[in-house]
Amino acid sequence: MRVKKPIPKTKELDSTLSLINEGFDFLPSRRKELQSDIFETRLLGKKSLCIAGEEAAAVFYDNKYFKRKGAAPKPLKKTLLGEGGIHGRDGEDHHHQKRMFLSMMTPERLEDMKRLAIEELDRKASEWEGMEQVLLLDEIEEVLARSVMNWAGLPLKESEVKQRTQELVAMVDSFGGSLTRFKEGAEARKSHEAWLKGIITDIRERVYSPPSYTPAYIVAMQKTPEGKFLDLEVAAVDLNNAYRPIIAAAYLIVFGALAIHEYPEMKAKLQADENNFSKLFAQEVRRYYPFAPAMAAKANRDFVWHGYHVKEGMLVVLDLFGTNRHPDLWDNADEFIPERFADWKGSPFAFVPQGGGHHHAGHRCAGEWMTVMVMQSFFKYLTENISYKVPEQDLSYDMARMPTMPKSRFIISDVMKIRQSPENIIKYRHSQTVM
Numbered sequence: 255m256r257v258k259k260p261i262p263k264t265k266e267l268d269s270t271l272s273l274i275n276e277g278f279d280f281l282p283s284r285r286k287e288l289q290s291d292i293f294e295t296r297l298l299g300k301k302s303l304c305i306a307g308e309e310a311a312a313v314f315y316d317n318k319y320f321k322r323k324g325a326a327p328k329p330l331k332k333t334l335l336g337e338g339g340i341h342g343r344d345g346e347d348h349h350h351q352k353r354m355f356l357s358m359m360t361p362e363r364l365e366d367m368k369r370l371a372i373e374e375l376d377r378k379a380s381e382w383e384g385m386e387q388v389l390l391l392d393e394i395e396e397v398l399a400r401s402v403m404n405w406a407g408l409p410l411k412e413s414e415v416k417q418r419t420q421e422l423v424a425m426v427d428s429f430g431g432s433l434t435r436f437k438e439g440a441e442a443r444k445s446h447e448a449w450l451k452g453i454i455t456d457i458r459e460r461v462y463s464p465p466s467y468t469p470a471y472i473v474a475m476q477k478t479p480e481g482k483f484l485d486l487e488v489a490a491v492d493l494n495n496a497y498r499p500i501i502a503a504a505y506l507i508v509f510g511a512l513a514i515h516e517y518p519e520m521k522a523k524l525q526a527d528e529n530n531f532s533k534l535f536a537q538e539v540r541r542y543y544p545f546a547p548a549m550a551a552k553a554n555r556d557f558v559w560h561g562y563h564v565k566e567g568m569l570v571v572l573d574l575f576g577t578n579r580h581p582d583l584w585d586n587a588d589e590f591i592p593e594r595f596a597d598w599k600g601s602p603f604a605f606v607p608q609g610g611g612h613h614h615a616g617h618r619c620a621g622e623w624m625t626v627m628v629m630q631s632f633f634k635y636l637t638e639n640i641s642y643k644v645p646e647q648d649l650s651y652d653m654a655r656m657p658t659m660p661k662s663r664f665i666i667s668d669v670m671k672i673r674q675s676p677e678n679i680i681k682y683r684h685s686q687t688v689m
C-alpha cells in the first residue's frame with residue numbers, strides 16, 4: 255500500500271463534481287496523481303478520506319471503526335438502495351436482518367435461481383433465432399427480472415412484466431449523478447415499493463401465500479428482535495433488496511460477452527471448461543470490468559491510521575474498483591487473465607466487486623454466490639448452447655458513466671440454437687456456492 259505522509263489533499267476543494275464527471279476513473283486517477291492510496295478531499299461539502307487496497311478494505315470492513323448509518327448520500331437512498339433498509343444498519347440490528355437475507359441463499363434456492371434463469375434464457379434464445387438483431391443487455395435484463403421475481407415468490411402477471419422489469423432496471427441504472435436517471439430511478443422505486451407493500455400486506459393477511467422459502471414470504475413474516483412485524487415501508491425496501499440487485503449481473507454478463515468477443519481464445523476455453531474455467535472467467539469479469547465504484551462509511555470513533563487522525567463521524571470512501579485493479583494485489587492488474595484465479599488465495603479484502611469482509615459478520619453482498627452462479631452458467635450457455643455473430647458496432651464503454659456498459663448495449667445477430675435443451679447447464683455441478 256502506497257501512503258504519502260502527511261496524507262495528501264486533492265487540489266480541488268470539493269471533489270463531488272469531479273467524481274460525477276470522471277466516474278470510475280476519479281479515485282484511481284487521484285491516487286496516482288497524489289501518489290498515495292490514502293488522500294483527503296471533500297464530498298458534498300464534507301471532509302472525506304478516500305482509501306484503496308487490501309489493508310484499507312480490512313479496516314473499512316472492521317465494525318469496530320465504522321458504521322453505515324448516515325453514510326449513503328440521500329439520492330442513492332431514493333433510487334438504488336431505498337430508505338431504512340439493510341445497507342444503512344449497524345450492530346445487532348444489521349446482523350438480525352443479514353441473517354434473514356442469508357437464509358434465502360441456501361444451495362437449493364441458488365440452484366432454483368440458476369434453473370429459472372437458464373430456462374428463461376433458453377426461451378428467449380428461441381425468439382432470438384427469428385430476430386435480425388438482438389440487444390443483449392436489454393434481453394438479459396428481462397430474463398433476469400422475470401426469473402428473479404419468480405424466484406422471490408412475487409405474483410407477477412404477464413401483463414406486468416414489462417413495467418416491473420423497467421422499474422428494476424431504472425433503479426439499478428440510477429446512480430452516477432445524471433439528473434434524468436435519478437428522476438427515473440426515484441419514480442421507479444416509488445411505484446415498485448407500492449406494489450411490494452400490497453403483496454406484503456396480502457401475505458400477512460393470508461390473502462396470498464407464496465412458498466415459505468421465498469423472499470416474499472420470509473420478509474413479510476420477518477419479526478424484529480422485539481417480536482413485531484417489520485414496518486411496511488422497511489419491509490418493501492428489504493424485499494426489493496432481496497432480488498433487484500441481480501439486474502446488475504446483466505451488465506457483467508454483457509461485459510463477459512464482450513470479453514469472449516475481444517479475446518477469441520476464451521470461447522474454446524469456456525467450451526472445454528477444464529478446471530472449472532467458466533468460474534475463473536466469471537471471477538475475472540467481476541474483477542476487471544467496472545460496476546460498483548466505491549462504498550462509503552462513517553467513522554464511529556476517533557482513531558489514528560497511518561498517522562492520519564480519523565475523527566468520529568468522518569466520511570470514509572473505499573475504492574472498490576481500484577482495489578480490484580490494485581498492482582500490489584494483482585499481477586498485470588489491467589489485463590484480462592481469468593487463469594489468475596486458479597491459484598488465488600481468496601483474501602476477503604483484495605477482491606471486492608461486491609464489497610469485502612465476511613458475508614455474515616459485515617456488509618458484504620448477500621447475493622454474491624447467486625451472482626457468480628448465474629454469470630458462470632450464462633457464459634456457458636452463450637458458448638455451448640447457441641452460436642451468434644457480433645456485427646460492427648460501438649463496443650467502447652464510458653468510464654465516466656456509472657454504471658457503464660458497451661455503448662451499443664452489445665448487439666448480436668444470426669443467433670442459432672445448437673442444443674435443443676438447456677439441461678447441460680442446469681445439471682452442471684461445478685457452479686456451486688463457494689467463492
Ligand code: HEM
Pocket residue numbers: 340341342352355495496497498499500502503504506545546549607608609610616617618619620621622624625
Ligand atoms: C453484479 C451483481 C451485484 C453487485 C455488483 C453487487 C454489489 C453489492 C455491493 C457493492 C454491496 C455493498 C457492500 C457494502 O455495503 O460494503 C452489496 C450489498 C448487498 N447486496 Fe449485492 N451486488 C450484486 C448482486 C446481488 C444480488 C443478486 C443480491 C440478492 C439477490 C444482492 C443483495 C445484496 C444485499 C442484501 C446487500 C446488503 C448487504 C449488507 O448490507 O449487509 N446483491 N452488493
